[in-house]
Amino acid sequence: MKLLKPTTTIFFSLVVIIAAMSSCIENDIPYPHLDPKIVSMVAKNQSRAAVIDAAKHSVTLYFDENADIANVDVIDYQLSEEDATIDDSELHNMDLRTPKTITVTLYYDYKWTISAQQTIDRNFSISAQVGSSTIDVPGLRAVAYISSTQDITKVKVNSIKLGSSKSKMSPDFNNAIVDFSSPQIVKVTDYGRTEQWTVYVEPAQASVNTDRVDAWVNVAWLYGTAEEGKHNGFEYRLATATEWTPVPDAWVTHNGGSFTGRLIHLAPNNKYVARAVSDDDKGNEVEFTTESVPFVPNMSFDDWYLDGKVWNPWAESGTSYWDTGNKGATTLGNSNSYPTTETPSGKGYAACLETKFVGIGIVGKLAAGNIFTGRYARTDGTNGVLDFGREYSGHPTTLRGKMKYKCVPISHSNNEYTHLKGRPDTASIYVALADWSAPYEIRTNPADRQLFDPNSSDVIAYGQLLWGKSVNDWTDFEVNIVYKDTYRKPRYIVIVASASKYGDFFTGGDGSILWIDDFSLEYDY
Numbered sequence: 446m447k448l449l450k451p452t453t454t455i456f457f458s459l460v461v462i463i464a465a466m467s468s469c470i471e472n473d474i475p476y477p478h479l480d481p482k483i484v485s486m487v488a489k490n491q492s493r494a495a496v497i498d499a500a501k502h503s504v505t506l507y508f509d510e511n512a513d514i515a516n517v518d519v520i521d522y523q524l525s526e527e528d529a530t531i532d533d534s535e536l537h538n539m540d541l542r543t544p545k546t547i548t549v550t551l552y553y554d555y556k557w558t559i560s561a562q563q564t565i566d567r568n569f570s571i572s573a574q575v576g577s578s579t580i581d582v583p584g585l586r587a588v589a590y591i592s593s594t595q596d597i598t599k600v601k602v603n604s605i606k607l608g609s610s611k612s613k614m615s616p617d618f619n620n621a622i623v624d625f626s627s628p629q630i631v632k633v634t635d636y637g638r639t640e641q642w643t644v645y646v647e648p649a650q651a652s653v654n655t656d657r658v659d660a661w662v663n664v665a666w667l668y669g670t671a672e673e674g675k676h677n678g679f680e681y682r683l684a685t686a687t688e689w690t691p692v693p694d695a696w697v698t699h700n701g702g703s704f705t706g707r708l709i710h711l712a713p714n715n716k717y718v719a720r721a722v723s724d725d726d727k728g729n730e731v732e733f734t735t736e737s738v739p740f741v742p743n744m745s746f747d748d749w750y751l752d753g754k755v756w757n758p759w760a761e762s763g764t765s766y767w768d769t770g771n772k773g774a775t776t777l778g779n780s781n782s783y784p785t786t787e788t789p790s791g792k793g794y795a796a797c798l799e800t801k802f803v804g805i806g807i808v809g810k811l812a813a814g815n816i817f818t819g820r821y822a823r824t825d826g827t828n829g830v831l832d833f834g835r836e837y838s839g840h841p842t843t844l845r846g847k848m849k850y851k852c853v854p855i856s857h858s859n860n861e862y863t864h865l866k867g868r869p870d871t872a873s874i875y876v877a878l879a880d881w882s883a884p885y886e887i888r889t890n891p892a893d894r895q896l897f898d899p900n901s902s903d904v905i906a907y908g909q910l911l912w913g914k915s916v917n918d919w920t921d922f923e924v925n926i927v928y929k930d931t932y933r934k935p936r937y938i939v940i941v942a943s944a945s946k947y948g949d950f951f952t953g954g955d956g957s958i959l960w961i962d963d964f965s966l967e968y969d970y
Contacts, residue, residue: 481529481551482892486559487521493900499893502557506541510565510609513636514541517561525892526551565609572601574702575649576656576670580607585642590649590702592672598624600646607642608635618644653677653723659931660733661840662713662968666931667692667706669721669728677723679706684716684732691722709970711735739839741818741938742766744964746796749784756780758796758816765820766835769798770948772821773829774812778803781814788962789847789919795962800870800944800953802857811857813948814959817941825890832884833897834937841966844876844908844924844940848961852915853954855945859891862952870954871946874961875899875909876924878935885937889949896949897939905933911946919962940964 482499490512496505508514519536529551539545541561549555569578569587573595579588587607591597602618612635623629625646633640653671671677678697680689692706704721711717714737721728742748743759743766750761754775758767769782781801784794798814810827820832850872855865879885881903888895899907908926942961945953 479526479551480555481549482525483549483557484523484525484891484894485521486519486523489518489520496898496901497894499888499895502555504557504559506559506561508561508563510563511611512563514561514563515636515638517541524549567607569605569607569644570603570701571646572603572673574673575652576654577701577703585640586645587642588645588647590670591646592652593648597646597648598626600625605631605644607631608633608640611635651728653721653726653728655679655719655721655728655731657932658719658731658733660717660735661931662736662738663709663711664840664842664968664970665708665711665717665719665733665735667708667719667721669704669706670702671704671721671723671726671728673702675723677702677704677721679708679719679721680727681708681717681719684718689720707970713738713968736839738968739837741835741837741940741964741966744966745793746784746816746962746964747793749794754779756783758782758784767816767818768821768831769814769816770812770821770829770831773824773827774803776824776827777809778812781812782816785960787960795960796942798942798944798959798961800948800955800957802955811945811948811951811953811955813943813945813953814957815941815943815948816961818939819884822886825888825893828888828890830889831887833887834879834881834884834939837878837935837938839935839938839966839968840878840906840928841876841938841968842926842970843967844874844926844964845967846874846922846961846964847919848872848874848912848916848922848959849919850912850914850916850944850960851956851958852913853956855953856955858947858952859950862947862950865947865952869913870944870957872912872942872944872957872959873909873946874922874924874942875907875940876926877904877908877939878906878926878928878937879904879939880933880936882936885939887949889951897941905929905935919960 483504486495486504488506492509493507517539529549531549535547544558544560547557547559549557567580569589571589573592575590575592600623602621602623605618612633615632629644631642631644633642656668659666667679679692682689697704697706713735716734718730718732720730748760750757755771759765771780771782774781781799783797785797788795796816800813803809803812818835822830822832852869854867855870858866906926906928908924910922910924944957944959
């Protein structure tokens with residue numbers, strides 16, 4: 446296994462030398478507690494990079510539906526300390542249907558938890574279905590709902606899939622006419638193991654139902670259920686109005702007997718009423734209130750003040766909302782994120798984010814020019830610790846602004862990205878919404894690394910824009926924000942701009958510069 450070189454090798458060498466010279470003296474000096482970390486881990490058939498939480502001593506591995514998570518083999522890993530070990534037998538034939546505990550050893554034993562997340566696309570669809578099916582994986586149950594006017598003894602099953610794409614079902618009800626007056630038992634065989642599922646079809650309680658409304662600032666998402674095949678949609682009105690307005694068909698998407706409407710161009714902080722419709726039938730009415738427009742300060746990057754060598758992106762007497770990595774960069778040099786009068790309008794300031802090697806001679810590190818919503822918490826040696834995110838409760842759809850970029854070849858890298866040297870650097874701007882309970886701690890120290898993961902379950906929405914070439918003139922940009930769902934309410938917003946995409950890994954081009962100005966968040970489509 447490829448291991449990272451520790452920062453404590455010299456210390457251990459001294460301990461060994463002293464112990465050898467003192468063979469006639471009783472050795473009662475305790476071994477040091479160094480808490481070795483798993484830095485990376487790769488398993489066979491893994492679908493994406495593992496997520497490692499060094500503080501919690503946990504590794505989450507991700508797999509697609511064709512991987513057997515009851516028989517997982519780790520094929521590579523890295524540890525933070527050269528002398529740390531894992532018994533390789535613990536990392537083979539792991540049954541990760543439930544989390545597994547392994548031991549990392551360095552003088553003492555340190556327990557780590559390995560768990561798996563797997564996505565299997567299961568479905569159950571019938572003709573004349575009302576709404577969506579319920580797939581209860583822990584309970585091994587599948588339930589579909591049918592119109593009360595349909596014969597439940599002669600139900601056409603359009604599709605049913607209860608395991609991976611390689612699984613076998615007995616009986617296989619695909620495209621069959623089935624009597625569901627009583628539940629049906631289906632045996633699903635996957636990876637040589639068989640599970641017994643119970644499949645139900647039940648009459649729907651209503652012919653059309655308005656399930657819920659998720660209200661944003663200028664947008665609302667409407668959810669309804671009705672019998673598949675009918676003309677299903679929505680109507681809405683202001684709460685103070687009496688006349689209903691049909692939601693255009695182009696704004697409605699259908700999934701069997703479930704359908705979703707996207708209302709746009711609504712007014713912030715207003716009350717509306719919506720209902721689902723199916724042919725001539727009307728569903729229940731749901732009242733909702735759109736959100737107010739949240740405020741994000743200093744989106745024009747006009748407010749700065751200089752504290753010693755550190756440029757701060759807020760007024761001297763003001764409150765910080767944005768921050769930079771300047772506190773870390775200035776331990777070895779000057780600020781590399783700073784204000785400039787080179788703006789699109791010729792007025793005020795813009796942010797200039799410069800990637801440069803900071804230090805003396807070959808002693809130092811590459812510091813990527815960056816700015817982010819949050820706080821630079823502290824410096825760990827030559828590594829930064831950041832609190833990512835500021836409190837925020839809105840649902841923006843787009844981040845807009847102006848930028849230009851000087852792109853140079855990547856000149857510095859860490860061991861993980863040496864293959865990128867000589868390639869054009871890449872600037873990055875991204876925005877994320879999350880429902881963390883507190884700001885997310887970013888740690889760049891490889892021995893205790895914790896970086897932002899847009900695929901984390903805590904992240905509600907994400908959008909990113911990348912440039913890998915120079916842009917000499919001020920140019921408008923737009924980052925579309927994609928939501929995982931519409932009902933979760935954000936608690937934090939993260940906006941990050943960096944002159945070097947891989948700056949967290951001390952990888953980038955010495956001399957890459959990203960200029961940004963006039964950011965704005967939009968709330969409509």
